[in-house]
Amino acid sequence: MTTVAEHYKNHLAPVYLWMAGGFDAAISRGESEVNAVCPNPSNGFTAIDLGAGFGMHSIPLARCGYSVVAIDSSPKLLEVLQDHIESLPIQTVEDDLLAFQKYLNAKAHLILCMGDTLTHLSDAQSVEQLFSLVAESLHPDGMFITTFRDYTSALVGDGRFIPVKSDNDRILTCFLEYSPDYVTVHDVLHERSGSIWQLSVSSYRKLRLSPEWVSSKLQAKGFTVRIEPGLAGMVRVVAKRLKLRSTGPARKAAQSG
Numbered sequence: 495m496t497t498v499a500e501h502y503k504n505h506l507a508p509v510y511l512w513m514a515g516g517f518d519a520a521i522s523r524g525e526s527e528v529n530a531v532c533p534n535p536s537n538g539f540t541a542i543d544l545g546a547g548f549g550m551h552s553i554p555l556a557r558c559g560y561s562v563v564a565i566d567s568s569p570k571l572l573e574v575l576q577d578h579i580e581s582l583p584i585q586t587v588e589d590d591l592l593a594f595q596k597y598l599n600a601k602a603h604l605i606l607c608m609g610d611t612l613t614h615l616s617d618a619q620s621v622e623q624l625f626s627l628v629a630e631s632l633h634p635d636g637m638f639i640t641t642f643r644d645y646t647s648a649l650v651g652d653g654r655f656i657p658v659k660s661d662n663d664r665i666l667t668c669f670l671e672y673s674p675d676y677v678t679v680h681d682v683l684h685e686r687s688g689s690i691w692q693l694s695v696s697s698y699r700k701l702r703l704s705p706e707w708v709s710s711k712l713q714a715k716g717f718t719v720r721i722e723p724g725l726a727g728m729v730r731v732v733a734k735r736l737k738l739r740s741t742g743p744a745r746k747a748a749q750s751g
């Protein structure tokens with residue numbers, strides 16, 4: 495078993511773009527999701543992309559007018575993003591996503607944690623910690639959006655073998671092994687080298703988070719939450735600040751005046 499960072503460094507990052515169907519196709523999927531769910535930015539709007547990878551959402555967000563801080567622990571994926579930034583307002587940061595507040599100058603208008611990144615955190619307490627930091631860091635009209643896979647129903651038997659992607663020279667298969675709180679993901683990669691196939695396997699843990707649990711924890715931090723289908727079988731949770739109605743002295747004075 496490896497850490498998430500080691501898994502990406504040694505196994506997944508080198509084939510990640512291939513797995514995602516290539517840069518342009520992935521960015522256009524990200525763009526459709528950003529257009530469907532992210533508010534149109536006004537001047538000076540900032541977005542934080544937690545676990546940004548190669549920029550599937552950071553690039554579309556910047557193209558539509560957000561200034562973006564893209565945080566990821568994989569230098570290789572950030573390098574791909576960096577190579578595509580051109581003049582877009584994107585700051586890439588190699589760090590743990592739980593450290594994102596270090597890179598904020600003001601409250602953010604949008605915070606994203608997309609593409610199953612949430613389940614990469616080490617435990618449920620870290621997810622709750624992230625939600626506290628998000629609640630503290632968002633602008634009063636801000637929004638938090640996360641997409642992740644719901645692993646709460648365990649697959650059984652042959653169903654635990656997931657064919658992820660294949661072509662003439664490469665085959666990526668996932669095997670899922672369930673524990674009460676985690677699913678261990680074994681990424682099994684076959685790569686053709688001349689006339690032989692080389693096998694490499696790397697494993698890491700993902701959290702089994704239910705959409706309802708995520709929603710209830712966000713509601714407890716003062717968000718209104720909706721749950722909807724996301725891309726590629728993921729669930730999308732959209733959390734907005736709960737607008738508090740003032741009942742204090744200022745409002746009462748205004749009413750009586």
Ligand SMILES: C[S@@+](CC[C@H](N)C(=O)[O-])C[C@H]1O[C@@H](n2cnc3c(N)ncnc32)[C@H](O)[C@@H]1O
Pocket residue numbers: 498502544545546547548550551565566567568571589590591592607608609610611614615
């Ligand atoms: C499944 S990928 C999703 C990438 C991107 N959000 C997308 O939708 O394509 C998960 C990303 O999160 C990053 N990651 C996982 N855990 C992290 C952590 N604790 N801090 C920063 N990045 C992390 C990985 O390096 C990887 O780029």
